[in-house]
Amino acid sequence: MIRIPPEQKTHRRYEIAEHFLRENIEGGRLPTGFVLLEGPIAEILQISRAPVQRALAKLEADKLVHRFNGRGFLVGSQDMGVAPNRSDIKALGLIIPQHVDEALQSRSSWERIYNTVEHDVAGCVVFGLYRIVEIELADHFKVSRTVVRDVLSRLQERGLVRKNQSSHWIAGPLTAQSIKDHFSLRRMLEPSALIAGAAHISNAKICELFVRMTNLEATAQEGHSDKLEELQRQMIDLCVLATPHERMRELIRNNLLPVTAAERLLRHLGLPDDPTTITEMRLVVELLMRGAVAAAAAMLEAHLDASMKRMIAQLKIVAVLPTPTATADYLTRLGDVTANPVPGRLSGPDTDPHHS
Template identity: 65%
Template sequence: MKDQQAANSTQRRYEIAEDVLRSNIESGTLPTGLVLLEGPIADILQTSRAPVQRALQALEMEGLVHRFAGRGFLVGPPSADIEPNRTDIKALGLIVPRHADEALQNRSSWERIYNIVEADVAACVVFGRYRIVEMELANHFNVSRTVVRDVLTRLRERGLVRKNQSSHWIAGPLTAQMVKDHFVLRTILEPSAIRLGARAVSPTRLEGLLRRLRAAEEVNAAGSFQENEAIQAEFIECCVLATPNERLKDLVRNNLLPVIATDRLLRRLGLPGDPAIITELRLIAELLLRGATESAVSMMETHLDASLNRTIAQMKIVAIIPGPGVTAAYLTPVLD
């Protein structure tokens, strides 16, 4: 048991969630046809949706679950004609071994506050420049300065904060020029990545992505913020990051961090996503599946140009919105 606990302590959360779900499917606790949704599973495992989402994608690759015309995944192989069973998973008594439960809850302190801090920062950077004082942030959450620095370092990786010449942590302002700069890099990097990695794209995974994109178009192309973000993340993983060039992968990932943060900010401010995004990604995926690589690259360039225009248009709308009336206590406006 101690060896098993030690092994689980080194596993990532999505790997633990994957193991828990797999064992419950194989034991029949999660029956064939059961609809699996990220939210309820995350609640049971007391974790965020991201590791659950990644776990379900891994199980899909194994053929233990598959996507369908509705939201979520169905337990069972994709080839089977299975009727969706929408029983609440919380009523089925999901078996979570003690060592897995402990490993899931044994998260670093920075992870427990990161999402809150990111949301606080993202909610104000479009309105101006704010200073974050480490000690005030530490006192606000009753954590150490080490934890605070871990959080701020990760926010810096995502382009949400930076250090100025006085070594003060500064958030914002998020400008249209910054967004344009990142999209220029996207246009250089991502079409090239698609061209280089087209032959390495998994046909099975690509077909699964296409089913998901088509379902989103049919049900509600605008979709929820979480669902659209998940679909776009899967598209990047499947179609862009299939390139064998590891350095190119790193450049794509790093450049996307502030782009994703910007989109997340706009959604949190209530601005809707554009249904055209799903259609554009579906067209690229279809072209790749047909082997029309250069056409897929051209469509990707078109998609990125349209995405930039959509983002800039929404930032212009935000520019006329009054700034936040209340910000977190550790965020201090910097007056120019």
């Protein structure tokens, strides 16, 4: 059994996830062949998916889990040849060891509510302009105003909220122009990051990703959207975030937050994915696999241009949908942000309509 040294006062989130999974695998509570998905694990531990992904990669390196032709990881080594068990992980009654529970409890309060607030905010900005009231947010989560300000400051750093001229916290609206701005930054950063990090990309992993993309491209099976989202994230992680430039990685991640949140929401609204998306991504990976780094960067730029146009077209559809009636009670809709005939804009101005 792995124990964290008692003198260690802080714990990285991926270490918390790794210890939780490792002890349940070694204790037999996670059976061989069980399918591990990032989302449900993140929900159990109340952390984001990124540290769970890193924890699973560490367990994969230790041959406690392995990838297969499907979403997630299978418990056990690859040579065991077991069939996937897709039961609900929450029904297994997994044990959170004491040292893991203590590590979770010691995380600062803002971290424990951050993911939920980020999800709530990202889910509403497609539909208009919203104000976040600090005292209502604090009451909603039963936390202090200091904790709320920590959360909102981090959301501001990532471009999901801002303060208007009246010092009110504002989120949205997601407009055609804001999408263009995000993708302009993506075109500046991501192809350059791909070139800078090409020498650091694992050839085995890029070949594996190519095979998975090719398989998805050749089929139209149920769950295509989830698989596409997973492969898109893996392509970014493997091909773009391999750059050794830490600041560039941080800028790319933060700029991607509102984009990926919007893409996920559009999928949840039932808007279909364009089948050319996986083809574009597969070409990027294939060119990298063949050593054509400059061509892969050019293909990535073309993919980003096409993705921007697809998202703007989908936003035009959303503009005529009714605004959701259920949002978090600390989010207050401001004014009537609807379709705008001005080219390139799908909603009202990026200001607080209550401020002249």
